[in-house]
Amino acid sequence: MNDLDKVESILFSQEKRFRLVDIPGAGRGLISTSLIQPGDIILRDKPVILGPGVAEDGTYCSGCGDISGSNLNLMENCSCGLRFCSVSCKQSWHTEEECRIVSSIPEPKPNQNYWLITLRGLVSEDPRIGFLQELTVQEGAGRSKEEDEVVKLLSSFGFKEKSILTVYRQLTANTFRRGRGRGLCAGVAMVNHSCSPNSRVWWDESGSLVLSARVKITPGDEITLTYCSPLLGQPSRRNKLLQSKGFICRCPRCQDGTELGTYMSSIRCTKCKPGLICPVGLDEDKLGWICSSCGFKPNPEKVSGLLKKVEDELYGLEKEKDPGRKLLLIQQYIEKNKKLFSSDHFLQLRAGDLMVGLMNKLAPSTSCIQTKEYYTRQTLKVLETLDPGLSRFKGFQLFKLYQILFEKIVHSAQGSLKAEEQFQLVQDMQTSLLESKFLLSGDRFAPPEIVENANLLVRALNQEQVEQIQDKINQKYKIVKSVYQCI
Ligand SMILES: [Zn+2]
Ligand SMILES: [Zn+2]
Ligand SMILES: [Zn+2]
Ligand SMILES: [Zn+2]
Incomplete structure (x- = not known):
């Protein structure tokens, strides 16, 4: 039995419709061995570990990361200071060793959302964690601020710096979001990413992560999943995948600057009227840009600087507390950027979606309903192409x-x-x-x-x-x- 066969036999005990193989340029991956129909369940994977999420503020169940806020009073307290949604959740995820270590972290304890799951991975004796690929960090890039903090906190309990960093990066690259928390499912973690995937994942009522087919998958096809929102355009998608998962995606959608004909990442050409400038040059260090009508190539630095500014502006608006003012600012944002972006640009759709959320809280008027319907349908139209099948x-x-x-x-x-x-x-x-x-x-x-x-x-x-x-x-x-x- 070679190594890959051994990993396969440990990760996938049930009867399976795929093989674990080496995929050139993408590490390991799953190749279908039989005809899989849309909706078919490929794998039900019980989590190896669950824990609170990464970027969430606030306190959630320290076991599954699920229940939050007003339900906190209903939670099960532990002597170490952590809180759990139920006794069984605590028993499933909180080992004695974890409890002992958490007890000795001085109060006030730093936000558990970024270190608890790493500690859980370090004390777990599950061999499957060892099979996971680490997040690839670009050469020359040192440790991130978060990595530094986790290493500093956990190394005082006798864990080696290198092990802490390895587990932290394995979990960053391989966990799946689960409500407010995240979970590691070692089998599904073997599925590679595509921005135009043929399968999808969802958590079922019994607590498993289910991998199911979106479209027909024929024998010999690689089974793929997306690790990011289908509504994220280039180059934001490129940056997100590089930072959070450590790779540059070369899927058919990323090779196609028109984003499969949706133009959801395009900006309007300043040299010709109907032209749309699309991203090109995936394999180079930086994305280039070219007008699909007149061939004009704007300065890539200028384009990326402008895009970053406009994207950051929207993230800034999302933080606005006053709903009335927020709605007004978002309406102005969309109006202003109509001259800059294609009509289905992902930032316009995102702003539209925010507007829908805000308008849902207002008393319905004809114009309000019309606007909500328009943006919801535009997003659906784009999803029809970019998030295929089920x-x-x-x-x-x-x-x-x-x-x-x-x-x-x-x-x-x-x-x-x-x-x-x-x-x-x-x-x-x-x-x-x-x-x-x-x-x-x-x-x-x-x-x-x-x-x-x-x-x-x-x-x-x-x-x-x-x-x-x-x-x-x-x-x-x-x-x-x-x-x-x-x-
Ligand atoms: Zn829980
Ligand atoms: Zn405890
Ligand atoms: Zn891609
Ligand atoms: Zn042009």
């Missing part, structure tokens, strides 16, 4: 659309719509709800109202109407009916 993101977005359309129906009840418009609107609303339930089925972090609302709707419709919607969804996602029931 997409989790689309599930959330469709639920938002359902809520907006529901509001629109109630708001227009006084007869402002023609009969056919009203009929189309009701159909759209029904399909959005059932499609979102279908995409988020079994997902423990799906909006809790989905199931209840969908059940109410199904009861209100007749059998034939339900089957019609179900057929439409099955056809759209190429679901093999006998294998997968969607509603």
Whole structure:
């Protein structure tokens, strides 16, 4: 048995539909060995460890990282000062050794979100942690500020600096977000990244991370997942993957400056009217830019400087506390950047999404509903291309659309719509709800109202109407009916 076979036999005990292989230029990866249909479950992976998230403020369950804020009083306290959502969560993740070490960290303890999971990895005796690849750090780059702090804190308990750094970087590169926390699932961690992936992951009710197919995967295809939001454009996606996961992605989407025809990273050309300037030159140190109509190449430093400024401006607006002022500033931001960006630029969509969130808190008016519907549909349109097949993101977005359309129906009840418009609107609303339930089925972090609302709707419709919607969804996602029931 060679090393790879040994790793495979330890990580994947159940019957499997893939092999673990060496993939040139990408380390190890999973190759499908049988035909996998959209919706098929490829792997259910129990976490090796769970813990609080990385970038979250506030205190969450020190076990699973889940419950927070107002529920803190319901939590199980431990003598070491950590708090857990339940006795069983504490028993699952908080070993005696961890408790002993945490007890000796002087008060006030530094924010557990950045060091606790590393400590958990260090005291764990699970051999699977040893199989993980470390985050590749660019040559010459030293330790980050966070790495320095974790090393400083944990080395005083007898852990070697090198082991702390290794575990910290393994967990950074290989954990999956889980609500407010994150979890390490050693099997799914073997799946490589693509910005246009053929599989997806979600946490089920039993606490496993599920890897399932988005689209048909034929034998010999590599199984891929995305490690970042599909709504992140170049070069932000490039920076994020490089910093948080340590690599430059060379997937088909990243090779294509038009972002598969969505132009979601393009800026308007200053030399020709309809032209859009797209990113090029993936393999060089820095991205270049070129107009797809007239061939104009702006100075890449200037472009990246400008983009960074405009992106940082939006992140700044997100922090604004006063909702009324925030809405106004975001509206101004979108208006101002219409001259700079393509209409589906990812920063415009992101700003639009923020606006939808803020407008949801206002009393519905015709113009408000119109704006919310517009941005929700634009994002859905882009996701249709960039987050292929059974997409989790689309599930959330469709639920938002359902809520907006529901509001629109109630708001227009006084007869402002023609009969056919009203009929189309009701159909759209029904399909959005059932499609979102279908995409988020079994997902423990799906909006809790989905199931209840969908059940109410199904009861209100007749059998034939339900089957019609179900057929439409099955056809759209190429679901093999006998294998997968969607509603
Ligand atoms: Zn918990
Ligand atoms: Zn304890
Ligand atoms: Zn990519
Ligand atoms: Zn041009």
